[in-house]
Amino acid sequence: MPTVSMTVNGKSVGKTVEDRTLLVQFLRQDLGLTGTHVGCDTSQCGACVVDVNGHAVKACTLLAAQTEGARVTTIEGLAAADGALHPMQQAFMDNHALQCGFCTPGMVMSAVDLLKRHPNPDEQTIRRELEGNLCRCTGYHNIVKAVQQAAKAMAR
Amino acid sequence: MYNFAYHRPGSLAEAERKLKAAADGRLLAGGQTLLPTLKQRLAKPSDLIDIGRLAELSFIKADGRSVQIGATTRHATVAASAEVRKAIPALAKLAGGIGDPQVRNMGTIGGSLANSDPAADYPAAVLALGATIHTTERAIAADDFFKGLFETALKPGEIIKSVSFPVPEKAGYMKFAQPASRFCMVGVFVCKAGSGVRVAVTGAGPCAFRQSAMEKALASNFSAAAIESVKVSPAGLNADIHCSAEYRAHLVGVMARRALTEANG
Ligand SMILES: Cc1cc2nc3c(=O)[nH]c(=O)nc-3n(C[C@H](O)[C@H](O)[C@H](O)COP(=O)(O)OP(=O)(O)OC[C@H]3O[C@@H](n4cnc5c(N)ncnc54)[C@H](O)[C@@H]3O)c2cc1C
Ligand code: FES
Numbered sequence: 179m180p181t182v183s184m185t186v187n188g189k190s191v192g193k194t195v196e197d198r199t200l201l202v203q204f205l206r207q208d209l210g211l212t213g214t215h216v217g218c219d220t221s222q223c224g225a226c227v228v229d230v231n232g233h234a235v236k237a238c239t240l241l242a243a244q245t246e247g248a249r250v251t252t253i254e255g256l257a258a259a260d261g262a263l264h265p266m267q268q269a270f271m272d273n274h275a276l277q278c279g280f281c282t283p284g285m286v287m288s289a290v291d292l293l294k295r296h297p298n299p300d301e302q303t304i305r306r307e308l309e310g311n312l313c314r315c316t317g318y319h320n321i322v323k324a325v326q327q328a329a330k331a332m333a334r
Numbered sequence: 335m336y337n338f339a340y341h342r343p344g345s346l347a348e349a350e351r352k353l354k355a356a357a358d359g360r361l362l363a364g365g366q367t368l369l370p371t372l373k374q375r376l377a378k379p380s381d382l383i384d385i386g387r388l389a390e391l392s393f394i395k396a397d398g399r400s401v402q403i404g405a406t407t408r409h410a411t412v413a414a415s416a417e418v419r420k421a422i423p424a425l426a427k428l429a430g431g432i433g434d435p436q437v438r439n440m441g442t443i444g445g446s447l448a449n450s451d452p453a454a455d456y457p458a459a460v461l462a463l464g465a466t467i468h469t470t471e472r473a474i475a476a477d478d479f480f481k482g483l484f485e486t487a488l489k490p491g492e493i494i495k496s497v498s499f500p501v502p503e504k505a506g507y508m509k510f511a512q513p514a515s516r517f518c519m520v521g522v523f524v525c526k527a528g529s530g531v532r533v534a535v536t537g538a539g540p541c542a543f544r545q546s547a548m549e550k551a552l553a554s555n556f557s558a559a560a561i562e563s564v565k566v567s568p569a570g571l572n573a574d575i576h577c578s579a580e581y582r583a584h585l586v587g588v589m590a591r592r593a594l595t596e597a598n599g
């Protein structure tokens with residue numbers, strides 16, 4: 179069994195795991211970071227999205243071993259050290275952009291990633307960029323509004 | 335997922351050795367096809383050889399006459415590449431329309447071609463642009479590469495290193511995406527180059543194929559109007575819960591005309 183080491187939310191971690199361990203299992207079961215969700219487990223829904231070396235990826239479709247040495251950020255790593263929410267998290271709250279909240283961690287991680295590439299996105303861009311994230315509650319409308327609010331807040 | 339032994343070789347030469355030494359080894363590039371397949375227990379390889387981080391396979395080189403893309407170059411990298419966007423904008427657009435952003439951040443051109451999914455995007459570009467696939471053993475012309483459903487000319491142990499695309503005069507790509515998976519229901523890539531006109535269709539048959547009736551009609555007049563009267567037969571086209579062979583045949587015409595309009599735009 180290989181030992182996998184990486185930096186997760188700024189902390190160095192190392193564990194010996196089975197070769198077939200997925201990153202999402204490593205995060206949830208080995209590190210206890212259960213904010214990253216498993217929705218479909220078939221690469222479709224985006225509930226498991228995390229950031230690996232600056233890119234949003236589906237943690238259910240990536241082996242932990244593939245991220246050896248990487249910098250990983252999960253939903254738990256977004257808020258500031260003093261607990262202040264990331265502008266995207268705040269915007270989701272302000273705009274009622276979640277109902278059951280199951281899709282929310284992945285949705286927020288993808289939304290943060292899309293703003294890196296499109297700092298001032300229009301509605302169509304936001305909807306296209308969130309194609310890999312499914313929400314069965316909100317109808318997406320308030321999610322789009324939240325991303326627009328966060329874009330404005332982060333531009334300041 | 336059944337367990338396997340994971341390897342991350344430091345060079346292509348080492349990857350080749352590891353692949354050949356394994357009882358039933360498989361290459362892992364972006365994993366966006368292979369890992370879902372393993373999770374469904376549709377395959378049980380003994381070893382996975384991860385080439386996804388080999389720097390020597392990840393590059394884009396353009397010299398005015400051709401664009402060469404390394405096998406492990408991610409879809410997102412191709413989509414964002416200034417060189418590709420300048421030389422073959424239709425190719426950058428195609429890469430940017432694969433799946434969703436997270437899939438594009440992992441998936442690679444080599445993995446897509448080796449897999450030859452009937453609904454994949456890249457095969458249409460490779461065929462229509464008349465690209466060459468360079469492997470650890472030889473150079474394979476696009477026309478000789480796709481052999482059937484999930485079947486290519488690659489031999490066991492052969493690794494795709496790069497793909498070189500000749501720069502065309504004009505090219506366009508249009509796909510009708512399956513709304514849930516975003517794979518192609520039908521995609522058509524059209525290309526006009528010094529060597530002639532080529533039209534390739536994906537999503538409609540067992541693997542990507544050229545549409546010769548349209549190629550003939552477009553040879554003297556590269557425009558949407560020129561193929562208005564070309565009849566596409568549904569014989570041999572895919573039929574599934576998403577749409578019938580007749581509907582796919584209809585889409586081939588519609589997507590081809592839109593791709594031509596884009597190429598001429
Ligand atoms: C939700 C989702 C949506 C998608 N939508 C689309 C879409 O719209 N259009 C589309 O075209 N694709 C789509 N895909 C597939 C995606 O493009 C994959 O990235 C691609 O098919 C495989 O590339 P990979 O690098 O992930 O390959 P892997 O999954 O790592 O490997 C696939 C196969 O190729 C072999 N292989 C990999 N690299 C090489 C090489 N260099 N030489 C020889 N063999 C090799 C592997 O052994 C394996 O058998 C989608 C995937 C998902 C999960
Ligand atoms: S759990 Fe990973 S995409 Fe749904």
Ligand code: FES
Pocket residue numbers: 275276277278279280281282312313314315316
């Ligand atoms: S809030 Fe329930 S799935 Fe999105």
